[in-house]
Amino acid sequence: MxxxxxxxxxxxxxxxxxxxxxxxxxxxxxxxxxxxxxxxxxxxxxxxxxxxxxxxxxxxxxxxxxxxxxGNKPIDGGFTSYFDKVPQKFSGLSEDEFNRIGARVVPPALARQGSYIAPGVV
CATH class of the missing domain: 1.10.166.10 (Tetrahydrodipicolinate-N-succinyltransferase, N-terminal domain)
Structure with missing residues (x-):
């Protein structure tokens, strides 16, 4: 262990x-x-x-x-708002950071920090 x-x-x-x-x-x-x-x-x-x-x-x-x-915090989702304990995975990423992930993130995609997104995923 x-x-x-x-x-x-x-x-x-x-x-x-x-x-x-x-x-x-x-x-x-x-x-x-x-x-x-x-x-x-x-x-x-x-x-x-x-x-x-x-x-x-x-x-x-x-x-x-x-x-x-x-604790829960307000999260800006662009077209809506969320109130959650877990930060959003893609919040504030630059184009270079998205390119490093290697996945397409299409609207209205939502993923929490801690979720694995494999390269090539849409």
Whole structure:
């Protein structure tokens, strides 16, 4: 078990003590690392292994903990507004950044930070 997995599991065991207004830096960093891993495709909540699906519970727990440590914020969606805890993946990206992703993002596409978008996806 990795240190990251251990940290997430320990905080999840004591999740009733995790409060929006007093988040431990260790937890914030651990959740950020997991969300970034999901965002890049390095981590997956579930994956097919040997013809069956495996759910990585500790990653699922990290996502659930992220909801506990982040409050809802208004998000400008151009033609509409949102009120969510998770930042939008494509918010404020430049043309070069979109080109690096290698995917087409067509209106009214919406993806949250932590969602993996593979190159070539439309």
């Amino acid at each position: 990795s240190q990251l997995e251990t940290t997430i599991n320990n905080y999840f065991e004591n999740r009733s003590e995790v409060k929006l207004d007093s988040v431990q830096e260790e937890l914030r960093h651990a959740i950020t690392d997991v969300i970034n891993g999901l965002d890049s495709g390095e981590l997956r909540v579930a994956e097919k292994q040997n013809n069956s699906w495996t759910v990585h519970q500790w990653i699922k727990k990290a996502v659930l903990l992220s909801f506990a440590i982040n």
